[in-house]
Amino acid sequence: MAKSLDLEEQEQLDQIKHFWKRYGNLITWGLTVVFAAIAAWNGWNYWQHQQAQSASVLFDEVERSVAAKDASRTERALTDLQNQYGRTAIAHQGALLAAQGLWESGDQAKAKAALEWAAGKDTDKGLQAIARLRLAGLAMDAGAPDEAAKWLAGPFDPAFEGLAADRLGDMHRMAGRIAEAKQAYLKAHTLLGAETDYRRLVEVKLNALGAQPPAAERSAL
Helix, strand or coil: CHHHHHHHHHHHHHHHHHHHHHHHHHHHHHHHHHHHHHHHHHHHHHHHHHHHHHHHHHHHHHHHHHHCCCHHHHHHHHHHHHHHHCCCHHHHHHHHHHHHHHHHCCCHHHHHHHHHHHHCCCCCHHHHHHHHHHHHHHHHHCCCHHHHHHHHCCCCCHHHHHHHHHHHHHHHHHCCCHHHHHHHHHHHHHHHCCCCCHHHHHHHHHHHCCCCCCHHHCCCC
16 A cells, blocks of 8 residues: 555656646746746835935925025026936926926026926826926916917826816917817816816806806806
């Protein structure tokens, strides 16, 4: 009986050897890939955490320099933030904040450059949308509706679609395209939703153009 058991064990061992000889390398490489992916993911999360912490120090410097109305200091802090942590959302927030400070300091060219940098990044779609909307607004303030159209072209983060449509309406109205402006404002009115206070301003714009949203969509005044 013992002899039979030994033979069975030997047969099983031979089968295992045959299996491993045929598939061993494949299994080994597969496990290596899996474990490497896990290690990379953990390392990426750690790197992201470290990046965010380090970037926040420079963001604080941007914030302090803007509060102090020190344009040169703001520019230096933003440059460091962009160069060292340009892939983080904090860097994009810093660019928006710096743009505001630089604009208020009278350095419009550098303010626009900061916004354009943020608009060119898609790490955070919401921050990218804010940058594009601000650039469109600045273009219209400068009487350049065609430049505004460039920043309003293409899809927006869903949370900002209503504001983008409203800004598009402003652009068409500035260019004298009244029919297009009405359509854009109507779209903005629908997208903004009844609970949004800004929707009332869109209604005022529509009324100024001799139009109004459907009765079921009008805000309660």
